[in-house]
Structures are given as structure tokens and as C-alpha cells.
């Protein structure tokens with residue numbers, strides 16, 4: 745693996761690993777190599793929701809087990 749010291753540490757593309765990420769729009773970053781696009785204006789799914797549903801699913805599973813046993 746060769747590490748280029750000429751390339752300044754910048755945003756690395758998660759798709760192709762290239763440092764070709766440009767600010768396409770104020771909130772959108774785009775890779776020039778593989779057309780990877782990341783829209784930062786879209787909020788990521790709240791982690792609490794996923795965890796909550798997982799716990800609810802687990803609780804429901806436990807409840808079914810209790811009923812069956």
C-alpha cells in the first residue's frame with residue numbers, strides 16, 4: 745500500500761477510496777471518480793428509533809415465549 749504524502753488529508757470517498765470529493769452543493773458532496781453522492785442535509789435516521797424497535801421486538805419475542813411456555 746502506497747501512501748501519497750502529496751495528497752492533503754481530505755474527505756475520502758467511501759466507495760472508491762479516492763480523494764475526489766467535491767462540494768457539489770452546500771450540503772451535497774460528490775465523488776468525481778465514481779459519482780458517489782452524500783447529501784448532508786438529509787438527517788440520518790435517529791439511532792434511538794432503531795434501538796427502540798429492536799427492544800420492542802425483543803420484548804414481544806419474550807412475551808410470545810412466555811405465553812407459549
Ligand SMILES: [Zn+2]
Pocket residue numbers: 757758759760761762775776777778779780
Ligand atoms: Zn468515489
